[in-house]
Amino acid sequence: MVLDTVMYGDEKQNRRKARIRFSLVLTMLILFGIFVVIPFYWMILTAFKTEAQVLTSPPILWLNPVNWQFSNFATAMDTAPFLRYMANTVLVSSISTVGTVITTVFAAFAFARLNFNGRDFLFMILISTMMIPGEIFVITNFLTVVELGWIQNQTYMNAILAMTLPFMTSIFYIFFLRQSFRQIPDELYYAAKVDGTTDLKYLFKIMVPIALPTIITITILNAMGTWNAYIWPRLVTQQQEFRLVSNGLRDAFSNIAGRILYNEQMAAALLVTFPLLVVFLLLKKYIIRGVSRSGIKG
Amino acid sequence: MLEDKSNVKAWFYLAPALFLLTIFIFYPIFNALFLVFLRDYNYLQGTWEGFTLFENFLYVFRNQNFTQALTNTMIITFVSVPISVIIALLISVWLNSVLKLRGFFQTIFFLPYVTNAIAIGMAFAFLFNQNYGLINTMLGWVGLNPVNWVGLGATWGNAMFSLLVYVVWASLAFKIMVFLSGLQNIDKQYYDAARVDSTKRYRIFRRITIPLLSPMIFYITITSFIGAFKAYTQVIGMFGVRLGPPGNDKSLITIVALVYDALDRSGVPGALSEAAATAIVLFLITLVFTLINMQVSKNRVHYSGGGK
Amino acid sequence: MEIRLENLTKVFTNKKTTNTLAVDQLDVTIPSGKLIGLLGPSGCGKSTTLYMISGLLKPTEGSIYFGDDDVTTVPPEERGIGLVFQNYALYPHMTVLQNIMFPLENLKVPKEEAMERAQKIADLVGIGELMSRKPAQLSGGQQQRVAIARALVKEPRVLLLDEPLSNLDARLRLQTREEIRRIQRETGITTIFVTHDQEEAMSISDEIILMDFGVKQQMGAPQNVYDEPANLFAAKFLGTPPINLFDGKISAKKIKLGQSVLGETKESPKDIVIGIRPEGFIVQKEGPIQADVEFVETIGRDTTLIMIDPTDETKRFRAIVDSDHKIEAGQSIALNIKPHKMYIFNQQTGERL
Numbered sequence A: 001m002v003l004d005t006v007m008y009g010d011e012k013q014n015r016r017k018a019r020i021r022f023s024l025v026l027t028m029l030i031l032f033g034i035f036v037v038i039p040f041y042w043m044i045l046t047a048f049k050t051e052a053q054v055l056t057s058p059p060i061l062w063l064n065p066v067n068w069q070f071s072n073f074a075t076a077m078d079t080a081p082f083l084r085y086m087a088n089t090v091l092v093s094s095i096s097t098v099g100t101v102i103t104t105v106f107a108a109f110a111f112a113r114l115n116f117n118g119r120d121f122l123f124m125i126l127i128s129t130m131m132i133p134g135e136i137f138v139i140t141n142f143l144t145v146v147e148l149g150w151i152q153n154q155t156y157m158n159a160i161l162a163m164t165l166p167f168m169t170s171i172f173y174i175f176f177l178r179q180s181f182r183q184i185p186d187e188l189y190y191a192a193k194v195d196g197t198t199d200l201k202y203l204f205k206i207m208v209p210i211a212l213p214t215i216i217t218i219t220i221l222n223a224m225g226t227w228n229a230y231i232w233p234r235l236v237t238q239q240q241e242f243r244l245v246s247n248g249l250r251d252a253f254s255n256i257a258g259r260i261l262y263n264e265q266m267a268a269a270l271l272v273t274f275p276l277l278v279v280f281l282l283l284k285k286y287i288i289r290g291v292s293r294s295g296i297k298g
Numbered sequence B: 001m002l003e004d005k006s007n008v009k010a011w012f013y014l015a016p017a018l019f020l021l022t023i024f025i026f027y028p029i030f031n032a033l034f035l036v037f038l039r040d041y042n043y044l045q046g047t048w049e050g051f052t053l054f055e056n057f058l059y060v061f062r063n064q065n066f067t068q069a070l071t072n073t074m075i076i077t078f079v080s081v082p083i084s085v086i087i088a089l090l091i092s093v094w095l096n097s098v099l100k101l102r103g104f105f106q107t108i109f110f111l112p113y114v115t116n117a118i119a120i121g122m123a124f125a126f127l128f129n130q131n132y133g134l135i136n137t138m139l140g141w142v143g144l145n146p147v148n149w150v151g152l153g154a155t156w157g158n159a160m161f162s163l164l165v166y167v168v169w170a171s172l173a174f175k176i177m178v179f180l181s182g183l184q185n186i187d188k189q190y191y192d193a194a195r196v197d198s199t200k201r202y203r204i205f206r207r208i209t210i211p212l213l214s215p216m217i218f219y220i221t222i223t224s225f226i227g228a229f230k231a232y233t234q235v236i237g238m239f240g241v242r243l244g245p246p247g248n249d250k251s252l253i254t255i256v257a258l259v260y261d262a263l264d265r266s267g268v269p270g271a272l273s274e275a276a277a278t279a280i281v282l283f284l285i286t287l288v289f290t291l292i293n294m295q296v297s298k299n300r301v302h303y304s305g306g307g308k
Numbered sequence C: 001m002e003i004r005l006e007n008l009t010k011v012f013t014n015k016k017t018t019n020t021l022a023v024d025q026l027d028v029t030i031p032s033g034k035l036i037g038l039l040g041p042s043g044c045g046k047s048t049t050l051y052m053i054s055g056l057l058k059p060t061e062g063s064i065y066f067g068d069d070d071v072t073t074v075p076p077e078e079r080g081i082g083l084v085f086q087n088y089a090l091y092p093h094m095t096v097l098q099n100i101m102f103p104l105e106n107l108k109v110p111k112e113e114a115m116e117r118a119q120k121i122a123d124l125v126g127i128g129e130l131m132s133r134k135p136a137q138l139s140g141g142q143q144q145r146v147a148i149a150r151a152l153v154k155e156p157r158v159l160l161l162d163e164p165l166s167n168l169d170a171r172l173r174l175q176t177r178e179e180i181r182r183i184q185r186e187t188g189i190t191t192i193f194v195t196h197d198q199e200e201a202m203s204i205s206d207e208i209i210l211m212d213f214g215v216k217q218q219m220g221a222p223q224n225v226y227d228e229p230a231n232l233f234a235a236k237f238l239g240t241p242p243i244n245l246f247d248g249k250i251s252a253k254k255i256k257l258g259q260s261v262l263g264e265t266k267e268s269p270k271d272i273v274i275g276i277r278p279e280g281f282i283v284q285k286e287g288p289i290q291a292d293v294e295f296v297e298t299i300g301r302d303t304t305l306i307m308i309d310p311t312d313e314t315k316r317f318r319a320i321v322d323s324d325h326k327i328e329a330g331q332s333i334a335l336n337i338k339p340h341k342m343y344i345f346n347q348q349t350g351e352r353l
């Protein structure tokens, strides 16, 4: 319950002050905590309501678990093939993540460890493109996948290629991993060279294990990015069943004419959100550490 | 570093990344710069009617939605970024000062980061529902009348307010985590030293915590501005492709939305050039504000010599 | 101002109920206006003691008096102390001047006066020219002085220094410790200087407090502690090169090393540890210790002999003798002992006998 590692004189007055301060801080944290949690609560609550309960005003704020209507999930899945969307998303996410990690590890190694003509110049060019909004690339990339014939008479294979290939590398991750690689002391490299270790072996036996936390971070961030992807998949998929969760979710519940069945909509939203939350709670430690570090420019 | 240059080997390691970057980043940059100067480019036939310097930019500015998009983008950026930075800063300082429940609260505050923008956008839309939403219920508790936030015919102001709440909510998590880890990296001895020197709490915060955290605050502010200028998915999440409450379509359109609007018309001659011009306008706006930001912060940000 | 610690105890309680007894019932009186060296190996509780005196840590038990005031529960900001941290803890975003003025701003000293005082103290510690620099632009020694200036500027009743020289290189360390000595003399502030370096403590302090495992081992003027160690730890910890130790015995009121008799005692028969300082040996034909010389090194007036312990061939001891004696490796020689350089300790308790 202590506010700092530093102790206070334990006169009553000081203690009381500290306790008041703690209570205030706690109150604020709880208030903002509620603000953060409410949308989740609302989503879950609504997902289990019957239509009549949804259309009650003022709304019902607490639902006894025995009254939960699980059939909303089944109905939601009838509305659109959400399991198919999830499968697509997992597939796209895995392919692009594996691709990203591989290309990133190699490129970061070259920038961090190898000495070649134009290295710093090239790196500077890469860094300076990070400021450019992605929309500038999207225009041409769309034309490119059209040219590659991945849009017309699209096969599943084409759709997967179109959704993954442009995202199989990332300048930010190269930059991020290079920072980690550079913190590995030169001496390790020299020692390995003296022992006759090849660069490739050094990379995979020494650097990758040491920088593993960063690589895990990249994996997580990239996978989560795909789960959130909306714009690009919408542009390049021609058939409903090739789409990813975000598109499926948006399209399934955007019928402008009919009235929206909120309980089914929220059931679908929960279906899409739930896997992410589970992954988060399982990998909490890595995600929090990784995300915090990705925000600290090295 | 190493003395001998290993050119061939280095390019071999770089090849996969460079190959992809060339196709999907470098070439598109040049192509956008090319497209933007073509008159009536028809990509289906690969033809255009000569070159033009400004015409495509004029299309952008003459677009009936441009003013609305620019206004919305600016409001989203200049309201949500300062508010979320300040709230995140406060929360992270509070979080840093409690020991016992820190892990629990950290998890809570991080939740918004790991959600799907569309799914949560929909949840927000329903939260703001006029008859069945929680927000109006809560307003009722304090004796206020229900407001039509996002329903049929909702005003631009109400819809924008709802959107801003969502945008701030969604952008807190990342900032809190980064600030919190920044705070935890500050050497405890500075606080001990300040205490021995009879420094008041508020002064410690203002004279020590904030300056030591300033590089991070600055970095987060800049990246948040850049991110906020690109607002779009949040609007989609809450309002769908209609980009506004029913009956008030496109009232929450943003600049990025204009790019995709143009892209959706890609078959029409000139549409791609207009998309490119819009994206370039967005880039220039971002660039200008980033430069202003850097100039303003120049003297207020402390960079330690070595750096952590 | 005199500082009195009574029964001062600190137990760190960990989450997993592992308790660390960092300081154990410390009773010390620190005389006013003196420079006291708080000496002991790493982890013996020196910093903990210092932080309790500063108020940053709360004692588990016991009291702290500044003069007649019981300050045990007074928060650090009201104790009027100056504290210099091991890493200096200079605020990296402030200039030297701002760093030094910071404590005065907190005390609401008018700006003019604060500037004046900051300049005066900066001149005293010899950094008057560096006022507009940032800490990162200073050398270690300069940062050290800024830290001292910041601690001194508010004219504290007590100055506390936690291993202030440990981040400096050897030459600078020597120079800076003289400097600290001088500043302390000039200001006359009661000063506690924490260090794990016995030579540093011996050279700078009016008195030293020797600690081990949170327990006070001995307190006194450096030379006294060296000459009259209270126990085996004190004997071992002070002196370079360190004291030689032998397993010996007392039988029939005689101190015996193997068969040799080194002296007389009134103690009852028991196993003992005999400590002999390297400079406590004399080369003498009829000396009681006969041993083989393994290695000889002569520097100036002194000759250092590495000798094989006659009671245990695997052990070596060191004797520093006059270089007039021509001694070569491989020789066997007889050594006598200066009685005041030899101490005997209870083998079980380590207590001096």
Ligand SMILES: Nc1ncnc2c1ncn2[C@@H]1O[C@H](COP(=O)(O)OP(=O)(O)O)[C@@H](O)[C@H]1O
Pocket: C012, C013, C020, C021, C022, C040, C041, C042, C043, C044, C045, C046, C047, C048, C049
């Ligand atoms: N905050 C703390 N929590 C738990 N144990 C501590 C803490 N600070 C110090 N200790 C322990 O107390 C003992 C004394 O530490 P310290 O006073 O720092 O030693 P010294 O300064 O003499 O090297 C050590 O065993 C150390 O591990």
Ligand SMILES: [Mg+2]
Pocket: C043, C046, C047, C048, C163
């Ligand atoms: Mg210490």
